[in-house]
Amino acid sequence: MTEDDLRQLIGRVKRGALSRRGFIRRMAAVGLTAPMATQLLAIAGAAPAASQSLPAYTPTQRGGGQLKILYWQASTLLNPHFATGTTNQDASRIFYEPLANWAPDGTLVPLLAAEIPSVENRTLAEDGRSVTWKLRRDVKWHDGEQFSADDVVFNWEYARNPATAAVSIGSYRDIEVRKVDDFTVRVEFARPTPFWADAFVATRGMLIPRHLFKDYVGGTSRDAPANLRPVGTGPYRFESFAPGDIVRGTANTSYYMPNRPFFDSMEIKGGGDAVSAARAVLQTGEYDYAWNLQVEDEILKRLEAANRGRVNVVEGGNIEFIMLNQTDPWNEVEGERASIKSTHPSLTDPAVREALSLLVDKKSIEDHIYGRGGPAASNFLNNPPRFRSENMKWEFSIAKANEILDRAGWARGRDGIRAKGNVRLRYVFQTSINAPRQKTQAVIKQAASRCGIDIELKSVTASVFFSSDVANPDTYTKFWSDIQMYTTTMTQADPQLFMNQYVSWEISSQENKWQGRNIVRWRNEEYDAAFRAAEGELDPVKRAALFIKMNDLVVGNHVVIPVVRRPLVSASLNTLVSPLSGWDSTIAFLYNWHRTA
């Protein structure tokens, strides 16, 4: 599809000759992700007023009784700016709301904003340097105070102050926020910013009230009483909270959306384990909804047989993948293992990498290990299933792998292990301790052994593997082994942050205390150039093409091997309508949750 075709298509959407959904589908056919396609419409001035991918809200009155949600991890705090981890973000989301939510199809849904900014309405600057948000005028905080632009500006001041120690600082420190009038704010960027929907949107954008937090900016932030007794704008008011156990809310009867919320009260109970959480919904019906069920699919299917509830599978961008170290993890160069100055003796050979990628039996891994929770993946950048690059294909073939290695001169030695000169194909393959990962490791090891590659498996406790402990040699950011596997998460509908994992200036090394994001330590000028271009590219079509190119570069060079996508799996009672989005918090659409008879 050329640029002209696209402009024509957008024109048809603008004239109303083509539905927005039809447009997104066509974009999908050429490998554009839904969020991108919709942002494309937004910038081109055909932004949707509201997402079309949410189920209709049918109840005509309130009074739906109690909603009981079960998380196997408990929330520990209720200030969204301190919320580390999904559980805390979700618990805060009951009470606090952002300006807009991400819908399942990657469109923005206005919440505290009156409308989604667009070029057409002159709320989105054409040079990509500012975005103007118009706010709803009918929103009141739970204590009766009026919600206004001052609150929005305050959140920026609060979060960007390093002394506040907010984890949301990354979204706020590089922007300027100006109050235009009482119900309008303008976000200004230092550079042209194609992805403008970060600050004040979704998980990072939950707004806290100025009148309760204004005395607690900076060093005193931890003393704010409202940290534990939230006063927000959301569909449920705060009732009680026991950190690490349960959070409860009651219906906010003066909520700004009609007939909402449906339930009189709601609670999120935390703790326990995923299997029994699934049981409590699917088998005994004690709870209405159970979050993040990383449970073997067979068990879920057996529980579903009770016919009380269903399993929800929501697609996002998370992916379980394998990394092939491009530096030498076993020999020190200038006192550093896996130094960027070294090269891996065999994994820098494209033939070896290609052979390894042919040895991952993704179909068996999907069928026998992950089930619905892990469909086989051929791309690293995976957005909703219909929207991914069509250029990458995966294959499992031991014969082909053997052929490639033979051709590249890796001959089998006496012990059956291939070698060239004094370099032997022996690898240490590490991952965190987690049953499906150990099974996947075994599947790959077996295939590799039939190909003359000897793999030693290593499993590290998750709390060590995923820690940022500089003193520990087994963390995933140090990657002091040949091969490793884990899930990387995509927390936004935009891939910019996600794709910086392979740029050369992010390489993880001793110098940056192994906090760089490029853990595989791959350097590619073409990739760097594409990323730099995408950062400043305002034309969404060109920008999308750049990201697809980056995906194809990193996957096509077999530096990483995508294994399975990891959609979010949860369980609901059959009677519960619980709209979920893979691009936003579980709780994002809580205001629409209801029960059918």
Added chain:
Amino acid sequence: MTQYVLRRLLIAIPSLLGISVILFTVLALAPGDPFEELATNPAVPPDVRAALRASLGLDDPVHVRYFNWLFAMLRGDWGYSFVSRIDVDDLILQRLPTTLIVIGSSQILALMIALPVGVYAATRPYSIFDQIANTLAFIGFSLPTFFTGILFILFFSIYLDWLPFVYRSDIPGSGLPWFWEHVKQSIMPIAVLGLFQGAAWTRFVRSAVLDVIRLDYVTTARAKGLAERVITIKHVMRNALIPVVTLVALSMPAVFGGAIVTEQIFRVPGIGSLLITAILANDTPVIMAVTFVVSILVILFNLLADVLYGWLDPRISYR
């Protein structure tokens, strides 16, 4: 006596200090990081994480952190949870009632089983009752609580659908229905813990009573023509239970410490589950506070057990 108690209390101070040094060092040496979740979140820049660590004093050397903790503790400041961002004492106080109710009731249940069964079995050794009681006791304390817990859930919650298996500390409502809800959800965790403890204590009570029942003074009492019931209750039990009292006193710190596994299975928000989540999240101040309080209680109840022992058995003197 007072002198003895005072001396013991003074000895307790260095041992507590020693305990705290060991706990703190072990925690400092353990791998992990309270901001692990931030590490895997691409949206949080590394320098934000570093600033957060610095603001909570995590980058100071171990000994500086230890003395900061110690002086704060001496002033009554239990510390500040990294994960919940509130004071640790609030966190513990919130969990205390549930722990006391659930674990306390299970200990009472255990005593109510162990005393009558143990004494009765000992008065009729090797009878059918004794054999059955022994067998059950062996089964009871050889089955771990995580196994019986799941067994109970499968049978009572899933097969029979009688009892809920998710414990809720704040059930809304009041009056009888509210009370009944609490009873219903507590039955399984209390039974699991109580039966396990009870089985062990039954064996102990039985052997303690058997030791006493063969002594000459019991035969004398029989010769006086006293009723068997009077002999058992007034003469045998009083002496036999002295070691049992010690045992029970020593298990009291556990009531505070909670039952980690059982609390996890039934989602009881007690001290045990607080401790395990704190350990998993590397929330050092919470781990320190809970373990330190438990060690204080262990030392206190040890002293209490010794004092009680002397009071119950005047033959023992303190020097």
